[in-house]
Amino acid sequence: MSKSRIRPYNSPAGGWDSLEATGRALAVQGIAVSGTATLLRMNQPQGFDCPGCAWPDPKHTSSFEFCENGAKAMAWEATTKRCTPDVLARYTVAELETWNDYDLEMLGRLTHPMRYDSASDRYLPVSWEHAFADIAQILGGLDSADQAEFYTSGRASNEAAFLFQLFARAFGTNNFPDCSNMCHEPTSVGLPQSLGVGKGTVLLEDFDKADAILIFGQNPGTNSPRMMTPLRDAARRGAAILSFNPFRERALERFQSPQNPVEMLSLTSTPISSRIFQVRVGGDAAAIKGIMKACIAMDDEALAADEARVLDVDFIKGHTTGYEALAEDMRATPWPAIERASGLTRTDLEGAARTYLRAESAILVYGMGVTQHRRGTENVRLLTNLALLRGNVGRPGAGICPVRGHSNVQGNRTVGITEKPTTEFLDRLRAVFGFEPPRHHGHDVVKAIAAMQAGRVRAFLALGGNFATAVPDTTRSQEAMRRLDLTVTISTKLNRGHLVHGREAYILPCLSRSEVDVQAGGPQSITVEDSMSMVHASAGRNPPASEHLRSETAIVAGLARAVLGTKPDIPWEDLTADYDRIRDAIEQVFPIFQGYNARIRVPGGFHLTSLARERIWATPSGKAEFAVYEGLEEDPHQDDPEALWLTTMRSHDQYNTTLYSHSDRYRGVFNQRMVVFVNEAEMDKRGLRAGERVALETISTDGVRRAVGGFKVVPYLLPDGCCGAYYPEANPLVPLYAHDPQSGTPSYKAVPVRIRRMTQGG
Structure with missing residues (x-):
């Protein structure tokens, strides 16, 4: 077995390392030759759908329309073993x-x-x-x-x-x-409350028209790598891409497209994010409220100065209800509280707001970093509020884009x-x-x-x-x-x-x-x-x-x-x-499937109509509904001075619970998975050393002791008060009671824990 090691990874996401990993996956499953032919049929009009993620296929497919992790998913099923x-x-x-x-x-x-x-x-x-x-x-x-x-x-x-x-x-x-109960159920519950539909409102071609793309709690380079192509294209044509995540995910920093010969042969890459905002674990809600507070304040200033409004007031008046209550809450929420809860500065969030307001059309993308919280449904509605402020629903290049996980979880x-x-x-x-x-x-x-x-x-x-x-x-x-x-x-x-x-x-x-x-x-x-x-x-x-x-x-x-x-x-x-x-x-x-058999025989299939995309709101009020998000905490606050907020996540060589190896090259972890990522300040505070073995213990409220031992401490650039460990190894730390009451989705992304040194041999 290869030696375990921690080694910084400095290459861009994708690129030659991705092609090498794909070839290795085919070889380890005994399909180095036959697997290549199978891959060329994946995600093609007359082929089979990738068994991995649910990212859509472009209308005009390339000669190969698969990613590294999709290739691994196929290889694991097409194995000769x-x-x-x-x-x-x-x-x-x-x-x-x-x-x-x-x-x-x-x-x-x-x-x-x-x-x-x-x-x-x-x-x-x-x-x-x-x-x-x-x-x-x-x-x-x-x-x-x-x-x-x-x-x-x-x-x-x-x-x-x-x-x-x-x-x-x-x-x-x-x-x-x-x-879906364990991932995007807050989408299925929250979006109908706000928009009248339980699904996203964008199509793939909207990414070609967006002036700004805001990404919250999503790591596309690992969880939906084919998403990197439209992000790369958007970045290269000058669209602003703002990423909010506790981790600086490599694919949201730089990406080298395996389908682009120039980048591959010249060993160049494309910067993806215009800015990366490292929010605290559980800090997305506070960050979104900060951006909205800044947007509303700038609109108030424009109104007072008799200048052009920066919010889409015509859309708000004609298509929404609840704006005044939302604006009142935003004005009353103090900046110091937002900064404390989000881990970001007022300057950061006001800058993000200005970028958002300058964009004629913006797409708001989110993943399980938003949904897997005690207030996951409210988080989804909060993010939808931000879209509604600028009328970014129901027009080209704009909309809400939840990135679902498995390939047919939505179907x-x-x-x-x-x-x-x-x-x-x-x-x-x-x-x-x-x-x-x-x-x-x-x-x-x-x-x-x-x-x-x-x-x-x-x-x-x-x-x-x-x-x-x-x-x-x-x-x-x-x-x-x-x-x-x-x-x-x-x-x-x-x-x-x-x-x-x-x-x-x-x-x-x-x-x-x-x-x-x-x-x-x-x-x-x-x-x-x-x-x-x-x-x-x-x-x-x-x-x-x-x-x-x-x-x-x-x-x-x-x-x-x-x-x-x-x-x-x-x-x-x-x-x-x-x-x-x-x-x-x-x-x-389901009448929405009218003409089902005829329509799937058309290459590329068909789109299930989204009323919200047509600005038809199937809500009780008949309008898109703003919702007030009380406070700033996505999960119950912990006063314990030893508490760290643990987020669970996948490694790059993993899809859901399937492991393609024990490595996570983008985070520099090789041949091991029992690691806990902590920043050096938190390590110093607790007297921890890099490589030391520790146990994580949940700060439970039901009297049940939940602890997992054997994690290796890995220094990592994270916000203070946070740590990260892999799913499913850390799942025993997630209490059953810690779930969103509206959707039932467990709070995998925010578990209050203490780090304990393990006794020798324990």
Whole structure:
């Protein structure tokens, strides 16, 4: 194993290092030659959609339309490695639990349906028919349908997700804990309150027209690297790019485009951000309020001097409500409090305000640094306030741009994966399929875990994902999952979620995005929705990793038929024989998909209409609504003098819980992950040395001790009072109670902790 080391990384993001990392990823998975051909079909009109992030494809694609991390995501699915029954027979589950997450996935693609055998503590092969029958028997023995949880990962297609929600609702529950609950649920809750839609309002071409782009709590170089191309283009044509983040992310400093021969051959790069503002962890709300306070003050000065107003007063008067209350709050909020909470100076924020006001059109981009807080929904509304001040919604080159994570997390929600279904949706479901769906609200992730802990849930079915690792309060959450009667996971590869299992457990292996999906009606295409509401088809070309694999859609339909029989009489086999029939059903239930099958046959797909983009506001008032954000703290203030605010984050060589290596080259961390980043002033205050091993302990308010040991102290340029560690290693420190009450999203990005020295050998 390579030696672990900390070494400053001084090269730009992207560039030759990115190409080298891509080649290494293909080689380590045994697809150095075949993988190249597969990559050339990824994100192309007649190819398959990247299984990584949800960044949209340009209308005119280049010869290769993939990034380093997208290539790794593909390589991890197209690997030649196989996790066969013979491989799994070598290890007990107890042995596998001692492995790290990287080594688990490196066993390769799952090839057979597997059933947990308690006598041998191993997963053993089982036929599809027996697996379905056994699962049906256990689910049929539940006292209530609400004793089952139906979890979805954002990698599931629209077709699979629609059938999954249909299955669960026909079974009798609205329990849909979903990966979006853990990331962008505040977007789905907050934007409808402000704008009447739960999605962003920009298209990719708006980046070509924006005069300013403000980025809050988003690291595109790692989480959505293809976003770097429009950012690079915007920077080169002179658009102002302002970045707000506790870390100075390398891609937001400099980027070398692997698709640009001049930059690659000349070893030059493009500066991306005009300014980088290192906000405190949890300081984005204060920073946004500071920018708005400065904007309103400048507008007040212009009005008093009888000069041209700097706010879009015509838009505010004609399209919004609540401005006066917002302005009053801004005027009353003192600058010293804003500076203290944000970690930025008044001069910084007034400068950002002037840049914003000079821009004719501005895009406001945000990621999980904004949403994963105790006030995540309010944060989203606060950022929307800033857009509304200048009328930056519903016109070219402007808008709100939430950067979603997994490739179809947004599409899952659009086709019905929600624990809070509307009456209109349920009525249409009843009309199309002839059964009465449950009307009561179900469980999101936090409520599902709480119900497991209380013993009110007995079964857990997962359409993809690695739920047991991704959840907050990991130790206590996993203890609750082990007490379940049944866990079922539909997966491509082994992960820790399969090792944290119920008394009965099944692994159902599925096809990947890049593989041919042949059903009774012939080869099939699935569809996905990207983060800008573009829906397009995806069709794999690679042969399946095993003849025993089934598509996600076929597995869901098989489970539904086994569990439900003919009551209600839903034609599961007919639906899966030809996915056009599933899309026809989606169109019947969701009129927004009108002409679904015809429209996905047009290269590039189609856009799901956004009313807010047309300046039609589906809010109770019929207008876009400003919202007052009380105070400045995104998370409850901690008076403990030892407290540091911990933010969890991904490494560059990681996507969600999947690790491509143990390195994070942009932050200079190699062959290790148990590190905690702290600035030198905070280290001196605590008497810590670089390389010293420490434990992090949550400052909990429920009497439960949460601590994780073994972190190496790494000096890093961060604001005072802050520290950072990798997800999911730090997830046990995130209390289940620390979540946004409106959206249920856990506060992964702000955990109050103390740093403790570890005793020798401890």
